[in-house]
Amino acid sequence: MASVSSRQSPEQQEEERRERARLRLLQQQVRERASRRLRGDARAGSDTRPDMDRLTAAVARAKPGTRRRAAAVTALSAELLLRFRRSPEKDVADLVTAIRLLSEGAGGRTGGAAAGRRHAVDDARVERIVGSGSAADAARVALLVECCEEWEAFERVAPPGGWGTDMGQVPDLDVLRRRLAGMAGAPARQRVRMLHACGRVRAASDGPGAGYEDMVAAVALLPRTTGWGAPPGGPGSATEQVALKAAVTADAAACAIAAGRPVEAIELLETGRGVVWDQLLHATIRAELRAVNRRLARRMDRACRDLERPGRSGEAPDRYAERDVAAERNARPDTPSAEVARRWGLVLRLTEKGAARRERRWARAAGRAQGLLPDATFQTVSYLSDIRPAAAEGPVVAVILSRFGCHALLVTAEEDAPRVVPLPALTLRAAQRNARGYLTALNELTGAEREARVQATLHWLWETVVAPVFTALAPPGRTGESGGGELPRLWWCPSGPLAVLPLHAAAPRPVAGGVRGGAGERVVSSYTPTLRSLISARKARDLRRNSGSGDQGGNRGDRDRLLLVSAGGRAGHQALPATARFRDFLTGLLPEDVLTTLHGAQATTGNVKRALGRHGRVHFDCHGRQDPVSPERTGLVLHDQDLTIADLAEVRARRPEFAFLAACSTAAPDRMDLDEMISVTSVLHYRGYQSVIGTMSPVLDTSTERVAKAVYGRLTESRPDARPDSPPVSAATLLHDAVSRERLRRPRHPSAWVPFIHVGV
Incomplete structure (x- = not known):
């Protein structure tokens, strides 16, 4: 240690002395707080971590440059960052200590800096920080990025004299993000976030068009996590991933427009929106693929796990993959496939050899899955064929x-x-x-x-x-x-x-x-959650027209019946008098052989899910509920419990065709998080219902009753056999006419007619 100290400048020796003093002070503070907690002192604070002193001691004991030291530094820095975020006082020393520890890199020690200035670390130092690209290095760099982002935000609100803390030499945040995006050990979701952040920085500094390449690379990585990624809660949850992917998609499309690429803009938008919806229904997408091809589903699972698994250290870039990409681009420079190859070329340049092989395995499996499930998003969509x-x-x-x-x-x-x-x-x-x-x-x-x-x-x-x-x-x-x-x-x-x-x-x-x-x-x-869902709905409608032209008389199954779910009297919810009146209206309007009714105690979640699997048309007359925390728990209020979006995603209806949701807020997204439209109305359309009528916000049940009666009355008047055989064809026009009459009836009360919407064909 003496020989090392003799080669250090006085400033470096003073910096190390201060660092050791801070660690000793941190240990003392942790012990004092732990003692207060053991004594039951309420001032101890809920953010005290019992093993903080153990982690601090582990860092002090570990030899610089070893894996044990790196693991201890990462663990201690994570606890320091967590305490900084949770503490109302925002102790800057916690954040500064975490950044300095994480900036050690493979060298195992921090460098000195001139007092009062913040310096960017040179490329060689960045290489030492990044290390070999292993899982441990990726975790450490990701944590360092988080700490630097916190410090950058904290500096914006600093007093005129600053926080009185010299950060010393720290890596440039943009450089760190780019290196993390290219690390084989980093999860795909993390790399997407880094590329998005890099694109935002470039777009903000040099104009939106400058962020195009980074944004394209971020969207190109999105489909491979479709239906296989986010845990159900906590960091990286489905809700958080939906918000991230919606932001990435919108920013990428805007940058593409600024770069003069409108076709790419709509392709990026449609790809990202498809991934968002598949993320919401990921369990069903996986189940559908398993039902179609169990072996391919297992292969997709393995490919996704391999992609999220860290690569081995020391892997060289895959020159063969780069050569193939370059050959495709040069052979057909003006074709859509060359453009796709150019996009994936950027992604491949950010990966290492093992990760590139895993990318190709995923791409091959995704191509087969896309052919089996055309509505899912496993690959980047094409404007001419998919939009x-x-x-x-x-x-x-x-x-x-x-x-x-x-x-x-x-x-x-x-x-x-x-x-x-x-x-x-x-x-x-x-x-x-x-x-x-x-x-x-x-x-x-x-x-x-x-x-x-x-x-x-x-x-x-x-x-x-x-x-x-x-x-x-x-x-x-x-x-x-x-x-x-x-x-x-x-x-x-x-x-x-x-x-x-x-x-x-x-x-x-x-x-x-x-x-x-x-x-x-x-x-x-009309509305549509994605353009491809609209295309699929039209194909299903045309197929039904052609195949159903020969159905005559009573040779119809349950799929040609209308299911009426009437549940307006659940305890704890406001009564809906119009529910009974509409049920009487519909039973008097339609023959018994085309109407199935579940009302009162019969309208349970189990009964409705089973009936939905047998009926192609459904009318819900009940309350709707919007969950402000978890959009997937948004749903319809039935007799026993809510029929949620997650429940509807599991239903496999036979040739679903038409749905009318006479329930408040069935098309309203999460009021707390307006990143994407996640509603019962759009979910039913995305799950295959060709035409869906819903409400975008709360509406009076009397207005809903009048609009519904007008729609079904006009529908049956136009058919001599009084059977609602083709509601998707004319549902939008019928709803438009019914709402127009309601608007003329109450022109100064737009809340009575504005909420009604139509989704689909």
Whole structure:
């Protein structure tokens, strides 16, 4: 030790002396707090960790540069970071100590620095910090990134004189993130977060287009965790992963637009949204693959575990993989496959040999799984085959909401690329503010105050989103002006906080001499969670038309019956008098051979799940419930318990076709986290129901009763046999007409008719 000290400068020796003093002080503080806890002193604090002193002693005993030292440093730093985050006082010494310990790297000791300045570590030092790329190194670097992010945020609120602590030499945060993104031992979800953060930094400093490459690499890694990744709770939970993937997707699409790549923007958006929905229904996706091909499902499980398993140290880059990527790019430079190869080339350059082999095994298995389950997202989607067909019956408007710009992408059947419509008046913060205000008005306000807030939201949506879109599309009026023909169809695919707002009901402000027509007077609006789910619904509808053309008379199964679930009297919930009235209306309207009724004590979760498996059409007349913490527990209130999204994901209906959810808030996402639209309405459509009617927010049961009666009344009037054989074909138009009558009936009460939406074909 003396020989080492003799080679150190006085500043380095003083720094080590201070470090040892801090560790001794930390040990003393930990012992004092532990003693107070043993004595029952309430001031000990809930954040005291019993083994903090043991970890501190382990670091002091371990020899620098050894694996034992690295493991002890990582464990102690994790406890220090946790205590810093939990402590109300925010002791800076905890964070500083953690950063200095983690910055040791493979060398085992920290370097000196000039007082009062923060220095970036050179490339050689970064290499020592990163080490060999093993699991232990990846965990240590990931923890160092977290600590540096905390310090960066803490510095923004520092007093004028600073915190009185010299950090010394610390690695550049952006460099650390990039190295962590390329470490074979880092989990894929962590690498996605690092690439997203690097892209954000570049986009903020050099413009959104500069973040394109990092964002593309992040989205390219998303599909491989589809349905195989996040634990059910805690860090990395499904809810947290949904929020991360939604942010990555929106930012990647915005950067692609800034880089002049609209086709890539819609492909990135659709890929990310598909992964988000598969993440929500990951158990079902895995079960479906197992039902189709059990051996392939096991192979996918192994491939995912291998991808999350750390690589061995010392592995060299896979030059063969890079050569294959380069050959594909040079052989066909103008084809979509070359573009995909270019994207994956960036990912492969960030991986090592073993990880690259695991990537290829996953890609081969994912390609086979994609062919068996075309609606799932195992690979990056293609615009021509997976996106443009969604506009076969009308344009689709995908709205991108990102900190790097807000745009609408207009997908039409005639154009080879989506049309980009800038939305300069729309910002992410404004959307969040209006979404929360709108939900607060519908859930908590009453009377004129509520209606005024809803009306203001409709005006804001018109000015910021809908009017620019309509200007670009120039939608025609009714076909057959004198005869009052049908309005054209339009599908909305919103993202982020816009998913809770009623784009279909947006309206301009009144003008002198009359009122200009809003969205409801110009188009029949529908929604879709992803464009591929809309394509699949149309294929299922056309297949049913062709295969069902020969069904005659009573030669129909349960799948042609309508299931009515009437559960309006559960204890602890407000009574729904309209439930009984609508049940009497429907039983009088439809013959017994096409209607199955579960009401009262019969409307249990078990009975409903079994009946859903046999019926292709269903009408729910009950309360809805939104879970503010776990969106997957959002559901419908039945007689015994809630029928949640997780329950619905397990149901395998035979040729599902139509659903009407006459329940409050069935289409409202989590009010606490507006990252993505996760609702019963959209889940049913994503699970195969071709056409779904739901409510976006709380609505009076009397209004729901009138709208439902109008829809079913018109539906049966149009058929001579009084059978609801094709509700998906006309459900959107029927709902639009019913809501239009409700709007004329109560023009000053938009909360009575705005919440109704249609999802699907």
